[in-house]
Every structure is written in structure tokens, then in C-alpha cells.
Amino acid sequence: MTRKEDDPGLYFEAHVFVCTNQRSADDPRGCCQARGGVKLRNYLKRKAKMENIDGVRVNVAGCLDRCEFGPVMVIYPEGVWYRMDNEADVDEIVERHLKGGERVERLMLQPDEAAPDAG
Ligand code: FES
Numbered sequence: 001m002t003r004k005e006d007d008p009g010l011y012f013e014a015h016v017f018v019c020t021n022q023r024s025a026d027d028p029r030g031c032c033q034a035r036g037g038v039k040l041r042n043y044l045k046r047k048a049k050m051e052n053i054d055g056v057r058v059n060v061a062g063c064l065d066r067c068e069f070g071p072v073m074v075i076y077p078e079g080v081w082y083r084m085d086n087e088a089d090v091d092e093i094v095e096r097h098l099k100g101g102e103r104v105e106r107l108m109l110q111p112d113e114a115a116p117d118a119g
Helices: 037-050 085-097
Strands: 013-018 057-061 074-076 078-084
Touching: 013 037, 037 057, 037 085, 074 085, 078 085
Parallel strands: 013 057
Antiparallel strands: 013 074, 074 078
């Protein structure tokens, strides 16, 4: 699906959805909340505010269906997905993607990427 020429302009320059969903402890896919999704989402929100980045909105999301990679986020309108393990990963995404307009290749998820073992 693509934007149409006469669609309204974007309300946010970047809209970031961070999964904080919780699944039961025995779910084989695991979940973002059990891997620190809430803490990292809160950190990202604080960081984006501290950095005073115009036009960026950080929202909590329910399950984004890429649980095995969690915690995950997706940034629109680019549609770029990232996994993140810690605050340093969040810092890098903020600095390079949200502020710099670059990509953090080492944390990006590809559409056809095979899920790691939930183990
Ligand atoms: S629990 Fe986060 S993507 Fe499903």
C-alpha cells in the first residue's frame, strides 16, 4: 500500500510503536514484556523528549507479531523494524535513525528474517 498524492500530510514525522505485550510465561514465542519491552519503551520515550526531537511520537503497542525477536519496535512512515536489547541500542536508534535519518543495520529486522529460537 502506498500513500496517494492527495492524502493529507503526515501528522508526525516519525511514529514509533514499541511492543510491550505480555504473553504467558510458557508461550514458546516469548514476549517483549518479559524481555524488557516496558523498560526500553519508557527509556525511549524519555530519551526522545530529552533530545527534543520534533515530530516524533513514541507509543506503546500491543503484540506486533514478531515476538521471537523482542523487544521490537517499528517506525513509520518508513516501516523500519528494530529489535533492541538494552538502552545503548535505543540510544543508537534515536541518534542515527530518528535524529540522523540513517539506519541502524545491525538492529534492523528484515521482512523475511527467520525467527530465532525462543529458548
Ligand atoms: S509480544 Fe512483542 S511482538 Fe509479540
